[in-house]
Amino acid sequence: MEFLELLINALIAGILLGGFFAALSIGLSICFGLLDAVNIAHPTIIVGAAFCTFLLNDLLGIDPIVAGLILTPVFFLFGMGIYSLYYQFFERQSAEALRGLAFFFGLLFIAEVVMIMIFGVDHRLVSAPYIGESFTAVVTGMTFSVPYRLLAAFVIAGLMTLGISYYLSSSYFGRATSAVHQDMMALSLMGADPVMIKRIAFALGLATCGLAGALMIIVIPIEPAVGRFFIGNVFAIVVLGGLGSIPGTLVGALILGIAESLVSTFFGPSWAPAVSFGILLGVLAFKPTGLFGTGDTR
Amino acid sequence: MSRILKFRVSTMLLGVLFAAAFMLTTAFSPSAQAKPIKVGFSMALTGALAGGGKQALEAMKIWRDDINSKGGMIGRQVELVYYDDQTNPKNVPGIYAKLLDVDKVDFIVSGYGTNLIAPAMPVAIDRDVVFMGLFGMNNNKKWKYDKYFQILPAGPDPAVGFSYNWFEALKTFKPKTIALLSADAEFARNLKEGAVKNAKAMGLKIVYNENYPPKTADFTPIVRAVNAKKPDVFYIASYPNGSAGLVRALAEVGTEAKAVGGGMVGLQFSGLMAGLGPNLNGILNYDFYVPEPTMALYPGATELIAKYQNKVKTEGLKTDALGYYLVPWAYAYLDVLGQAVNAVGKIDHEAIAKYIHATEFTSVVGKIKFTELGEWSETRTIVVQYQNIKNNDLQQFARPGTRKIMYPLDIKTGTPQTYNSLR
Numbered sequence: 233m234e235f236l237e238l239l240i241n242a243l244i245a246g247i248l249l250g251g252f253f254a255a256l257s258i259g260l261s262i263c264f265g266l267l268d269a270v271n272i273a274h275p276t277i278i279v280g281a282a283f284c285t286f287l288l289n290d291l292l293g294i295d296p297i298v299a300g301l302i303l304t305p306v307f308f309l310f311g312m313g314i315y316s317l318y319y320q321f322f323e324r325q326s327a328e329a330l331r332g333l334a335f336f337f338g339l340l341f342i343a344e345v346v347m348i349m350i351f352g353v354d355h356r357l358v359s360a361p362y363i364g365e366s367f368t369a370v371v372t373g374m375t376f377s378v379p380y381r382l383l384a385a386f387v388i389a390g391l392m393t394l395g396i397s398y399y400l401s402s403s404y405f406g407r408a409t410s411a412v413h414q415d416m417m418a419l420s421l422m423g424a425d426p427v428m429i430k431r432i433a434f435a436l437g438l439a440t441c442g443l444a445g446a447l448m449i450i451v452i453p454i455e456p457a458v459g460r461f462f463i464g465n466v467f468a469i470v471v472l473g474g475l476g477s478i479p480g481t482l483v484g485a486l487i488l489g490i491a492e493s494l495v496s497t498f499f500g501p502s503w504a505p506a507v508s509f510g511i512l513l514g515v516l517a518f519k520p521t522g523l524f525g526t527g528d529t530r
Numbered sequence: 531m532s533r534i535l536k537f538r539v540s541t542m543l544l545g546v547l548f549a550a551a552f553m554l555t556t557a558f559s560p561s562a563q564a565k566p567i568k569v570g571f572s573m574a575l576t577g578a579l580a581g582g583g584k585q586a587l588e589a590m591k592i593w594r595d596d597i598n599s600k601g602g603m604i605g606r607q608v609e610l611v612y613y614d615d616q617t618n619p620k621n622v623p624g625i626y627a628k629l630l631d632v633d634k635v636d637f638i639v640s641g642y643g644t645n646l647i648a649p650a651m652p653v654a655i656d657r658d659v660v661f662m663g664l665f666g667m668n669n670n671k672k673w674k675y676d677k678y679f680q681i682l683p684a685g686p687d688p689a690v691g692f693s694y695n696w697f698e699a700l701k702t703f704k705p706k707t708i709a710l711l712s713a714d715a716e717f718a719r720n721l722k723e724g725a726v727k728n729a730k731a732m733g734l735k736i737v738y739n740e741n742y743p744p745k746t747a748d749f750t751p752i753v754r755a756v757n758a759k760k761p762d763v764f765y766i767a768s769y770p771n772g773s774a775g776l777v778r779a780l781a782e783v784g785t786e787a788k789a790v791g792g793g794m795v796g797l798q799f800s801g802l803m804a805g806l807g808p809n810l811n812g813i814l815n816y817d818f819y820v821p822e823p824t825m826a827l828y829p830g831a832t833e834l835i836a837k838y839q840n841k842v843k844t845e846g847l848k849t850d851a852l853g854y855y856l857v858p859w860a861y862a863y864l865d866v867l868g869q870a871v872n873a874v875g876k877i878d879h880e881a882i883a884k885y886i887h888a889t890e891f892t893s894v895v896g897k898i899k900f901t902e903l904g905e906w907s908e909t910r911t912i913v914v915q916y917q918n919i920k921n922n923d924l925q926q927f928a929r930p931g932t933r934k935i936m937y938p939l940d941i942k943t944g945t946p947q948t949y950n951s952l953r
Contacts, residue, residue, distance in 0.1 A: 234758065241754050247746045251796045298721040344576070352848025353580030355770055355796065357805025359922050379750060379782040452747055453774040453802060457577045457616070461745045463773075496751040501742040502714055 237374040242497040245489060246377060251449055252387025252487025254482045255444045256462055261481040262437035265470050267282070267430055270333045273340035275459035277438060280343055281307060281445020283351050287462055291356040295392040296358045297384060298445025299441065304439050311438030311484045315431045340459070347456035355453040363450060363494050382492045383446045392440060393482040399436075400478060409433040415475055468512050474525025484522055487511060549744075553627035566609040566640050566799040567602065567877070569594075569864065570635030572650070574642050575638040578744075578770060579616025581799040583642045585838070585850035586664060586860035587612065592837060593864045602682055603871045615641050620647040630657055634879050639679070639863060640664050642856070651675065659877045660870075660886070661775035662863045663904070665856075667692065667720045670903045678904040681863040683818060685909035686901045689724030692911055693765065694815060696792045697728040699913040702946050703788040705762035709738035711752065711776075711794075721767035721793040729765070743798035744769060749779035756785070763789040768798025774806060781809040788948040791815035797916075798855035807922035812952035817914045819854050819895075820933040824941035830894040831858045852928055862893040869893075911939040915946055 256278060263271040284515050288299035322332045357363075362380035369376050398405035408429045411419045416426045448454060469488060473480030490512055493506040499507075515523060537897040571590075572585030576597060590610060598607050611633050615621045622641065630653070632784050638873070639662040640647040647666040654661035655675050663669060663680030670678045685691025708729045712722035719741065729736060738758040742752060747921045750886040756764055768775055773794040780790060791813040796802050798817055801809065819825060819835075840851040849858075867882075869891055874881045891898045914933040918925065926932050934944030 238754060239759050242751050245748060245751045245754070252747065289572075332700060343732065348576055348848075348849075352585055354575060354807065354848075354850060356773065356801055357774065364778050364781045377750075377783055379779075381778075382748065382750070431639075452804060455578065455580065458771070465745075475846075482608075493748070493751045495744075497755045500740040501746060501752050502740060505743050505745070512870060513621055527863030 233374065237376070238497060239494075240374070241376055242493045244376065245382070245497075246490030246493030247322035247486060248341075248346065248378070248382035248386045248489070249493055250482075250486035251389040251467055252382060252447060253465060253489050254485035255389035255392060255440075255447045257473075257481050257485055258389070258396060258446065258478060259437040260394070260410075260466050261433055261473065261476070261478055262440075262472045264467070265475040265477065266409055266479070267285055267434055268413075269315075269401065269434060269435075270336060271437070272333065272336045272463060273343060273459075273516055274441070275438075275462040276340045276343045277307070277310075277441045277459075278444045278448055278462075279456065279459040280347060281441045281443075282449040283347055283445075283456075285446045285449050286351075286356045286358055286454070289360075296387070296450050297362055297443075300443040303445065305440035305442075307442040308435045308439035309463065311435030312431055314438065315434035319427060319431070325413065327338055328499045344459075346458045350500045355455050357453050358449050376501055379448075381450045385451055388443055388447060388478070389482065392443065393478055396436070396440075397478045405432055407430060410476075437514070472512050472515055474522030477522070477524035477528070478520060480524030532616075541911055551842075552588065552689070564606040567604070567606040567637070567871075568633065568635040568868070569639060570611040570626075570633055571639045572615035572622050572627030572629075572641040572646065573612050574617040575614035577615075578791055579617040579643055579646075581770065581796070581801060581850060582856050583617070584605050584847075585853045586642050586850060588838060588841060589834070589853070589857040589860035592834065592841065592857075592862055593861045593868070597868050603868055604877075608698065611635050612716040615646055617646070619645050619649045621928045622646055623653055626650045630659075630762045633646060637867060637871075638661075638798065640868065642665065642860075644720065645715055646670060647680070647717060651678070653832045654678065654749070660867070660882050662867050663859055664863050667717050668705055670905070674889075674903060675850070676902075677879060679866070680904055681797060681859050681866070681895070681898075681906075683859075683910035684902075686905050686907060689720045690727050691724070691727050691906075691909040692721055692816065693725040693792055693919065694763070694909055695911050695913045695937045696814065697732055699814065699946050700730045700763055701732075703762065703948065705788065706758075707759075707763075708734040708756045709756045709759055709787070710736060710740075710767075711738070711760035711765070712741050713744050713769045713772050714741040715744055715769065717795075718767040718769065718793070722765070725765045725767065727790060728785060734749075734763075740773060742768075744772065744774060746775065749775040750771075750783050752776075753779045753783045753785065756787075757783065759863050761787050763787055765792040766790065767793035768795060770799065770802060773797050774802055777806050777809050777813065778805065784953075785949065788950075789814045789946065790872050790949045799849045800852045800878050800927070803927050804922050804924040808919050810916040811919050812947070812949040813916045814949075815914060815937065816911050817933065818910075818912065819858055820912070821928055821934065822930050822933070822935050822941075822943045823945055824935060827941065828894060828896050829860060831868060834835075834858060834861055834894050851924060858894045862895045862898065865893040866891050866898060892932050910938075912941070915927045915944060915952075917947075917952055 260274045263269045285299040288294040364381040366377045468485040473484030495504045495507045644667040647669045660677045665682045668682040712718040771798040838857045912934045936946045
């Protein structure tokens with residue numbers, strides 16, 4: 233009975249943690265998976281959104297999740313600007329591979345320095361009624377608890393996945409984004425502007441940083457360099473799920489979250505990263521395109 | 531002699547006099563008499579430990595201004611030369627090589643913390659210079675370097691001494707079993723090793739002993755795994771991110787352990803204290819200086835902290851607003867160096883090291899005496915319990931009563947209570 237209680241709690245924690253990982257990764261799945269922009273600054277931009285959430289919460293008392301919603305269009309516009317720069321100086325000159333990577337590295341460092349100058353280096357947290365509290369239920373003598381802050385991350389990640397998947401599969405711009413990923417030349421021959429489509433898609437990827445940042449500061453304390461902690465995780469999740477697959481990103485994140493939680497509970501937390509990345513290597517060995525990736529069709 | 535010639539001669543004489551006067555004054559002025567003494571170091575100004583590194587740097591600047599206003603070291607002004615190590619040990623050896631070879635500093639002192647002192651040790655030993663450490667844990671155990679001294683008040687065997695008082699404080703709970711968890715990093719692992727020794731000496735049965743990766747985002751599975759072992763007490767050696775994550779996970783999942791905490795770094799930082807607020811209630815943790823009335827054993831510390839807080843306010847510094855944790859200690863490790871250099875009267879690293887070994891110093895952290903390995907001769911870690919925290923207001927932590935001292939007994943301001951009784 234005790235083992236079963238521990239197992240179910242570990243599964244719940246893993247699913248919720250996976251939701252948090254998915255929220256951090258979905259934007260990158262668009263930028264890297266669909267647009268081939270190796271946006272290594274993605275987690276740092278999320279930290280930027282987390283600091284903005286902190287400001288809105290601290291100065292105006294706005295709930296962090298509401299703050300994340302307010303920030304989403306702001307980060308959409310920021311994404312438009314960043315892509316315009318990226319396109320102008322790298323992609324247009326067919327220098328997006330290595331120099332593009334250097335651009336995003338530069339963006340990462342500049343973003344960190346700006347955050348240090350504005351916010352300092354102290355750790356920041358936000359307060360909300362659901363942070364530090366959990367829903368507890370006793371079922372047949374077993375106690376299960378669900379921390380609200382992680383539940384919020386899971387629910388929002390799920391909604392983001394549904395929304396973006398629906399957008400990409402049902403809207404004109406969404407289908408055009410998939411087309412850009414598959415054949416940019418064919419798309420322009422059909423009269424669409426691939427640069428504009430990529431700009432909007434990239435901006436959508438960065439718009440997710442608004443909510444992801446709110447979730448980040450709900451789940452962990454932030455400081456300007458904390459984004460570096462997640463660079464490995466988010467890229468691993470996008471690759472595991474399959475490049476370009478938004479539902480794949482959610483599934484990949486859930487797999488890593490559950491693996492980390494189960495290993496931490498039953499075998500010791502120090503094994504968790506090794507097992508998570510072992511799963512990634514194992515999947516890639518048998519399915520190089522990732523779980524839901526269809527391979528590069530170009 | 532014509533009037534014109536007279537005028538020319540007198541002008542020339544005046545010029546010669548002015549030139550001579552200028553040469554004499556510059557030759558004997560303090561600045562020309564001696565170049566400034568350069569003290570070089572790396573410091574965590576960004577990265578995970580920057581919250582501590584920034585406040586340490588400000589304290590060091592206060593010391594520099596203080597000593598310069600008193601005439602400097604051996605009559606020479608003191609200049610600080612420092613670089614950001616980004617809390618990354620890989621950056622440290624290069625920084626110290628640059629300080630010694632390019633900047634030609636006269637002395638080197640460490641950055642903040644064990645993990646950032648360790649990579650600087652080989653450089654200091656290779657150059658055979660005095661090396662003052664700030665909050666180092668057992669950094670000299672392997673090297674046995676005779677010119678290393680550090681300012682962590684954890685006694686001659688710091689790994690054991692650091693947690694000794696914590697175990698003394700929890701005797702009131704009469705525990706029989708213990709769970710131990712540490713971050714997978716040198717300082718935290720050392721801390722846990724010492725805690726294991728103390729637990730064994732106390733006859734406690736170890737039911738859980740694990741390390742967690744520093745990038746862990748969710749600690750609830752770990753807390754549940756610990757709870758499944760039903761320990762009486764739970765010792766944690768963690769870094770700031772982990773400390774905050776564990777405090778929240780404990781609040782959400784709960785625990786039956788009577789005492790929780792021990793070596794949680796970061797809970798002393800203003801940002802985390804204010805952010806975690808009431809979630810901290812019940813945590814029994816180490817500290818070095820808290821605003822309790824019995825902390826008068828450190829004369830001058832109160833004034834120094836007030837000076838630091840005023841500096842943060844007036845200069846609008848983006849650093850820890852309270853500064854209790856590191857300011858007195860970062861001031862003291864330079865103060866010891868300054869006192870030793872002034873006593874020896876010259877820059878002679880051999881003689882300065884001998885003097886530091888032989889002397890009991892008095893600074894803003896009280897009396898300091900070093901052992902052969904450069905550790906403190908006595909443990910002065912204090913154990914505090916977070917109590918009466920009602921909200922996220924930072925100022926409550928500047929008043930007595932929120933971090934009551936549980937140990938040592940001669941300065942205690944409260945009695946340890948079980949974790950759950952304070953929730």
